[in-house]
Amino acid sequence: MNVETVKQQFAQYYQMFDADRSQLGSFFSEESQLNFESGDVIVGREAIIAKFTSLPFQKVDHIITTIDVQTTGDSGILVVVNGQLKTDEDKPMGFTETFILRQKPDGSLFIANDVFRISLHNF
Numbered sequence: 250m251n252v253e254t255v256k257q258q259f260a261q262y263y264q265m266f267d268a269d270r271s272q273l274g275s276f277f278s279e280e281s282q283l284n285f286e287s288g289d290v291i292v293g294r295e296a297i298i299a300k301f302t303s304l305p306f307q308k309v310d311h312i313i314t315t316i317d318v319q320t321t322g323d324s325g326i327l328v329v330v331n332g333q334l335k336t337d338e339d340k341p342m343g344f345t346e347t348f349i350l351r352q353k354p355d356g357s358l359f360i361a362n363d364v365f366r367i368s369l370h371n372f
Contacts, residue, residue, distance in 0.1 A: 252318045253352070255326060258358075263311040263330075270301040270309075276360050278353070284364045297363075306336035307348065311344075326350040334367070343368030 277294040283335055284290055291300050313332040323329055328348040333341040349362040 255328060255358075256316045256317045258299050259316050259328060259330060259348075260313065263313060266301070267311055270304075273297060273301060274298050278359045278361070281360055282362050285367060292332060306339075308335075308337050310335045312341065321349070324352065325361070 257284060262273070262276060267342050275295050277297050279293045281289050281294060281297060282292050283297045283300065285300060293298055311332055311334055313330060315329075315331045317329045319327045326349070328350065330344075330346045330348075334344045335341045344365065346365045348360050348364075348365065350358045351361040353359055
């Protein structure tokens with residue numbers, strides 16, 4: 250899969266997250282792992298979607314600044330996304346999200362690892 254295709258898919262991921270995060274299940278598998286603003290690891294598609302839908306905000310808007318994509322030595326794909334996140338009526342906050350993608354037996358990709366952090370410092 251080429252870099253531009255991966256970037257387009259992540260633009261769609263964030264559009265879906267902003268519109269209805271309960272619909273993100275197809276991006277994950279039962280072995281997927283998520284760290285979302287904590288050291289706790291959430292494992293599995295259903296648990297990850299439960300985490301996303303339990304977030305306290307109603308409105309969310311991701312403003313993507315960069316999406317960097319690299320292949321890994323073990324046939325994975327590393328994706329690092331930087332941007333701003335605006336929830337409800339709050340001020341925008343910087344964020345970084347890092348993904349590792351893996352291939353399913355049918356050749357499609359899924360998010361194996363997802364680490365999300367709000368940027369606490371503006372430089």
